[in-house]
Amino acid sequence: MDARVQDTTVKGEIDITGVNKVFGQGAAAFHALTDIDLSIATGEFFTLLGPSGCGKTTLLRVIAGFEQPSSGSLRINGAEVAGLGPNRRPVNTVFQSYALFPHMTVAQNIGFGLKMLGKPRREIEATAAEMLRLVRMEALAERRPAELSGGQQQRVALARALAPRPRVLLLDEPLSALDLKLRKEMQSELKRLQTETGITFVFVTHDQEEALTMSDRVAVMSAGRILQMGRPTEIYNAPVNRFVADFIGETNFLVLPVAQTEGDAAHLTLPGGKRAQALLPDGMLPVTGADVTAVIRPEQATIVEPDAGDMTATVDSAVFFGTDTHLHLTLSDGQPFVLRRQNRPGQQPPEPGTALGLSLAPGALRVLED
Amino acid sequence: MAEKGYSVRRLPGFGLIAVLTFTMLYLPIVILVFFSFNAGPSQAVWDGFSLQWYEAAFQNRQVREVSIRSLWLAATAASFATVLATLAALGTTRGGRFPGQTMIYALINQPLMVPEIVTGIALLIFVAAIKVQTGYTGMGYLVAAHTAFCIPFAYLPIRARLETLDPALEAAAADLYASPVQAFFSITLPLLVPGIVAGFMLGFVISLDTVVITEFVKSAGQDTLPTYMLGQLRRTVTPEMNAIATLFLALSLIIVTAFFLITRTRGR
Structure with a gap:
């Protein structure tokens, strides 16, 4: 609301520079956020992803104004908002618990923000009706929250937060209380609402699949820091470190010796003696002969005849997942390897003990910084 | 039914203890x-049905006087206590943690x-000292003493109610542009009403x-219904006391x- 300081070097809808958040003092001090730099563009669906306790919710609360940063700058639409309370920021929040006002009807809940902004009653009613249409809840306007199902409460919480037309909508794990089917439904519903309203969404989740499917960009957080930020494909295909590789999707970690390096790639010696090219992270120059950790996704290897592939392995077990089967393998040097194979009609999983050849997709192998 | 699970009904003597307890109570x-x-006029020999003792109670000017004083005192003290208890409950549950919080409870x-x-x-000692100093002997002492005495009884249900309220509700109000005062009056207070009503009634x-507090604090002519009844019981006990107690x-x-x-209806 308050545009006190207009900056001409606006980069995005939200610009966070050097934000730190420390709880407590002295020896008991806890660094919840460390040196957060972040810029979110207008109309972007941006996700903060990480395990519980990584600081993602604290960062959301700092943006909302429930917590003030210990240091650093926070701009919304170019205006510095650090120090302002939540009622003076053009952002609205969808709470994990929904936090619907139990003594008000659905329509009163949705109109609350506009009422506090001092809008005329006619406008409040019109907007509430429009929001109810947007979330397809027209029939339930006069119900109380206690009379609604979890999914319906979720829609009301969304409508209430969207009604004042905030510049940014903050969503704090809004789908975590819903069952799987409803969650899938609400994921596409959220995506539709974001596209229709054009409002910037900042979404907090610990569910990597949710993050990958819904987001324009994802920031992976751990221990109060942003480890990697980028489009879902970048995060998935090119994780910068072990944590990100491990947290996003499933990954095989292989410890392999370096045979030779060549620009931004290295040739690694695979179990069995064959070589494979692996991408190196920026600025990393491993010594020939030294062991490095390389990652490869389970779907990036295919089964070929024994001896025909890059490596050989024996089958320990096969787990059927419907669309695909996970094969748990042991490589010839004893390292474990998980392979994901898409199921085809009539295809039987290999028996435990079967020897297989593995062929690695070109460019699939990546060396991690350790 | 009898086979599955644990049931106190099957403990020997459970039914007997229950019956004895309720008998003693009621x-x-x-x-x-x-x-x-x-x-x-007897408490032991039944002489037939009559409403004469109720009539006597209603016609007894002193009974009317002390009853009105009791009700007035209870309403006044409970009102003050409820306001103070509400503030105390807000301070101890919404003010963040502070040193000595447990001590405050x-x-x-x-x-x-x-x-x-x-x-x-x-x-008694405290009030006597003030009476000597100021010469004031009005109802103020009883109101103050009863208020202080009632605060914890009003505080407990209000605090219990506050603790069941999701703090995210107030955060949501602030997020939706409510100032702290607006958030209090539009969200916290309406949701607190059942606790406040319960606190007031308690x-x-x-x-x-x-009896005890009143007995030690009251000045002459400030009997409440309980202290009046206690005084009457020292003399002869007529069923008039029964009638008053029944009312x-x-x-x-x-x-x-x-x-x-x-x-039950507002507690949701």
């Missing part, structure tokens, strides 16, 4: 009510822990009931029922 009250309708709940007779004697009943009981039942209905 039989004396039933007898008291029963003899309030006695035509004769204990201090607020002092009347629940310190024997009433100790509080009574302390008040305080009211406690004030109406207390008193009816009033308490009405309050408790109202309390139950309010918390």
Whole structure:
């Protein structure tokens, strides 16, 4: 609301520079956020992803104004908002618990923000009706929250937060209380609402699949820091470190010796003696002969005849997942390897003990910084 | 049914203990009510049905006077106590953690822990000193003493209610552009009403009931219904006392029922 300081070097809808958040003092001090730099563009669906306790919710609360940063700058639409309370920021929040006002009807809940902004009653009613249409809840306007199902409460919480037309909508794990089917439904519903309203969404989740499917960009957080930020494909295909590789999707970690390096790639010696090219992270120059950790996704290897592939392995077990089967393998040097194979009609999983050849997709192998 | 699970019903003597307990709790009250309708002056011999003792109670000017004083005192003290208890509950649950918080809980709940007779004697000495200094002998002492005594009884249900309220509700109000004052009056206070009503009623009943505090604090001519009845019992006991006690009981039942209905319908 308050545009006190207009900056001409606006980069995005939200610009966070050097934000730190420390709880407590002295020896008991806890660094919840460390040196957060972040810029979110207008109309972007941006996700903060990480395990519980990584600081993602604290960062959301700092943006909302429930917590003030210990240091650093926070701009919304170019205006510095650090120090302002939540009622003076053009952002609205969808709470994990929904936090619907139990003594008000659905329509009163949705109109609350506009009422506090001092809008005329006619406008409040019109907007509430429009929001109810947007979330397809027209029939339930006069119900109380206690009379609604979890999914319906979720829609009301969304409508209430969207009604004042905030510049940014903050969503704090809004789908975590819903069952799987409803969650899938609400994921596409959220995506539709974001596209229709054009409002910037900042979404907090610990569910990597949710993050990958819904987001324009994802920031992976751990221990109060942003480890990697980028489009879902970048995060998935090119994780910068072990944590990100491990947290996003499933990954095989292989410890392999370096045979030779060549620009931004290295040739690694695979179990069995064959070589494979692996991408190196920026600025990393491993010594020939030294062991490095390389990652490869389970779907990036295919089964070929024994001896025909890059490596050989024996089958320990096969787990059927419907669309695909996970094969748990042991490589010839004893390292474990998980392979994901898409199921085809009539295809039987290999028996435990079967020897297989593995062929690695070109460019699939990546060396991690350790 | 009998095979599965644990049931106290199968403990030997459980039924007998239950029956004895309820008999001890309610039989004396039933007898008291029963003899309030006695035509004769006895508490032991039934002489037929009559409402004469009720008539006597209503026509007794002193009974009317002390009853009105009791009700006025209970309403005043419970009102003050409820306001103070609401503030205390907000301070201890919404003010963030502060040093000595546990100590504050204990201090607020002092009347629940310190024997009433100790509080009574302390008040007697304290009030006497003020009376000597100021010469004031009005109802102020009783109002103050009853208010202080009622605070924990009002505080407990209000705090219990506050603790069940999701703090995210107030955060949501602030997020939706409500100032702290607006958030309090549009969200916190309306949701707190069942707790506040319960706190007021508990305080009211406690004030109406207390003998010890009143006995030590009151000046001449400030008898409440309980201290008046106690005084009368030292002389002869007629069923008029039964009639007054029965009316008193009816009033308490009405309050408790109202309390139950309010918390059930508004408690959601």
